[in-house]
Amino acid sequence: MALIWANAWPQSYQEVLHHTIGPSGPLHLDLSLEAWAKDGLLTVFFFVAGIELKREFVAGELRTPSAAALPVVAALCGVALPAIVFAVVNSGAGGHPGGWAIPTATDIAFALGVLAVVSSHLPSALRAFLLTLAVVDDLIAILIIAIFYSSGIKFWALGLSLAGLVLFWFLHRRGVHGWYLFVPLALVIWALMHESGVHATVAGVAMGLLLRCHREPGEDVSPGEHIEHLVRPLSAGVAVPLFALFAAGVTISPSALADVFTQAMPLGIVLGLLLGKSIGIFGGTWLAARFTRAELNPQLTWADLFAVSTLAGIGFTVSLLISELAFPKDAVLADRAKAAVLVGSLLCALVATVLLKLRNRHYRQLCEEEDRDSDGDGIPDIYEQDDPGWSAQRLREERA
Structure with missing residues (x-):
């Protein structure tokens, strides 16, 4: 919708984008709709991401160092190599090295969505690895935004925001309930941040991390899980789509598409997503498994991991956000960066779909062989061989 609107009626799109609403005053909240989407709506998205992070640390793959080692190393390498690829491509004259962080992010929703559409026989461990990888990737992206894209710090406002976070944590730990108390407090914390x-989205992550995500005796769900269940539809159904509507409206033309593959800055983004992500995640995981005690989940093969590494190159929500933060005073560069994010993400989705389809077909054939019952006696043929032990061993080897 954003692409159609921005290309069919560009003037009206820009007018809506820059329409200002909100109260003025000491907190300067008279913002454009574009800024409200970037700083306001995405805070809801990052709030949910913060809860996911906390849950992974408490009860997920990140709760033990041995289980967390490979996904964490994969995420770190999957951030570092795209940034290096971008920096190398933009090292010459005419490059824009300030956009190095744009190809570093993985979009959890799109990546898991593609995996869900393609997968019917893929191991469940593949989704768990991708989810953990993407969650750690989000944490790194949040740190990048907080450290590299924050400027002109006003310590009085930051201090009051941190005090609000302490009050948020205290009330939550004391078992105080009531949205009418926490929602106004969250808005004040966000405004001060x-x-x-x-960047205001840091407030959302911080509040998500402060929620309790472990269950106490007598609880069916933890408060964090309950709040995530309530807020996720708002994030996925309202916040992210509206952000995309105001962020993804770039001009698409033959010359604009040519610029993506001929100019250093957008080309660095495309190569960072397509090559940097896949090689970084796969290579980092292989090196960690080769030279440390970390081990790949026995349900997975290296072919599975390469396919999901390519899938992690889909960078949409956070990459679009960083595109705007990297070039705040140059709308043309920001639009080129967004176009490159869309093209790179699409290429990663297509390549990953092909690779995952091949892996899915492989696992489907193994399942069919295991379940085949030629004589119809209710016992799979594999258990009726002369040497059942040999057949089981062969099946395990083929799955490996």
């Missing part, structure tokens, strides 16, 4: 110069 926005005024401080630190």
Whole structure:
């Protein structure tokens, strides 16, 4: 919708984008709709991401160092190599090295969505690895935004925002309930964080991390899980789509597409997503498994991992956000960066779909062989061989 609107009626799209609403005053909340989407709506998305992070640390793959080692190393390498690829491509004259962080992010929703569409026989461990990888990737992206894209820090506002977070944590730990208390407090924390110069989405992540995600005796779900269940539809159904509507509206033309593959900055983004992500995640995981005690999940093969590494190159929500933060005073460069994010993400989705389809077909054939019952006696043929032990061993080897 954003692409159609921005290309069919560009003037009206820009007018809506820059329409200002909100109260003025000491907190300067008279913002454009584009800024509200970037700083406001995405805070809801990052709030949910913060809860996911906390849950992974408490009860997920990140709760033990041995289980977390490979996904964490994969995420770190999957951030570092795209940034290096971008920096190399933009090292010459005419490059724009300031956009190095754009190809570093993985979009959890799109990546898991593609995997869900393609997968029917893929191991469940593949989804768990991708989810853990993407969650750690989000944490790194949040740190990048907080450290490299915050400027002109106002310490009085930052201090009051941190005090609000302490109050948020205290009330939550004391078992105080009531949205009418926490929602106004969250809005105040967000407004102060926005005024401080630190990107406002950091407030959402911080509040998500402060929620309790472990269950106490007598609880069916933890408070964090309950709140995530309530807020996720708002994030996935309203916040992210509206952000995309105001962020993804770039001009698409033959010359614009040519610029993506001929100019250093957008080309660095495309190569960072397509090559940097896949090689970084796969290579980092292989090196960690080769030279440390970390081991790949026995349900997975290296072919599975390469396919999901390519899938992790889909960078949409956070990459679009960083595109705007990297070039705040140059709308043309920001639009080129967004176009490159869309093209790179599409290429990664297509390549990953092909690779995952091949792996899915492989696992489907193994399942069919295991379940085949030629004589119809209700016992799979594999258990009726002369040497059942040999057949089981062969099946295990083929799956490996």
